[in-house]
Amino acid sequence: IEPIDPVRYISNHSTGKMGYAIAAELASRGAQVTLISGQTALDVPDGVQRVDVLSAQNMFDAFIERFESADGAVMCAAVADYTPADPSPVKIKKSDDEMVIRLKRTPDIAATAGATKGDKLLVGFALETDNELENAVGKLHRKKFDFIVLNSLADPGAGFATDTNKITIIGKDGLQHPYPLEQKSDAARHIV
Numbered sequence: 001i002e003p004i005d006p007v008r009y010i011s012n013h014s015t016g017k018m019g020y021a022i023a024a025e026l027a028s029r030g031a032q033v034t035l036i037s038g039q040t041a042l043d044v045p046d047g048v049q050r051v052d053v054l055s056a057q058n059m060f061d062a063f064i065e066r067f068e069s070a071d072g073a074v075m076c077a078a079v080a081d082y083t084p085a086d087p088s089p090v091k092i093k094k095s096d097d098e099m100v101i102r103l104k105r106t107p108d109i110a111a112t113a114g115a116t117k118g119d120k121l122l123v124g125f126a127l128e129t130d131n132e133l134e135n136a137v138g139k140l141h142r143k144k145f146d147f148i149v150l151n152s153l154a155d156p157g158a159g160f161a162t163d164t165n166k167i168t169i170i171g172k173d174g175l176q177h178p179y180p181l182e183q184k185s186d187a188a189r190h191i192v
């Protein structure tokens with residue numbers, strides 16, 4: 001969530017369902033899991049420690065603080081790439097003119113993690129709408145993921161807000177493994 005003023009923000013359709021399913025799956029297998037989470041209505045999975053954040057910068061700060069002592073990270077959040085450059089401290093009043101909001105880049109959490117990861121395991125996600133494989137493979141290498149999980153909004157039942165997902169896991173060694181449309185809990189099991 002990237003604030004425009006105290007009452008408005010820029011965000012996207014992510015509900016947290018995919019990320020929470022992965023956290024639950026990892027915890028059920030005995031991992032110590034810290035879930036850095038944007039706003040969601042979901043309950044914290046059993047055995048998981050949740051850290052609440054709002055913006056990309058908040059998530060970056062929370063991540064950097066904890067990454068060094070972790071064995072790895074799964075980067076499932078739909079982090080905003082841009083944020084209003086000058087959020088207003090007071091509610092913006094409407095006028096008859098058009099309005100322009102200038103945006104600046106947010107930190108890329110995954111790319112920062114990739115540059116400092118050493119032998120930690122880093123798993124990324126790619127949410128695509130077109131040129132899916134090419135875009136996902138580009139992100140896999142640019143951000144130095146060990147593997148990336150591709151999901152596409154072109155597949156019915158996949159991506160944001162649904163209880164299901166259709167994923168392809170792509171390894172840095174080039175291995176590609178597509179899975180059928182399945183519950184997010186099953187996709188999480190396959191990822192873990």
Ligand code: PMT
Pocket residue numbers: 013014015016017018019056075076077078079080081106107108109110111123124125126127128139143151159160161162
């Ligand atoms: O939450 P749900 O409703 O269940 O929906 C699940 C999901 C569609 C959000 C999830 O499956 C998913 O695809 N998450 C990643 C969405 C995304 O932002 O993808 P991307 O292709 O824009 O980003 C690539 C990678 O870089 C991701 O691992 C992302 O977490 C990371 N990133 C992106 C931008 C940024 N500033 N920092 C990042 O770390």
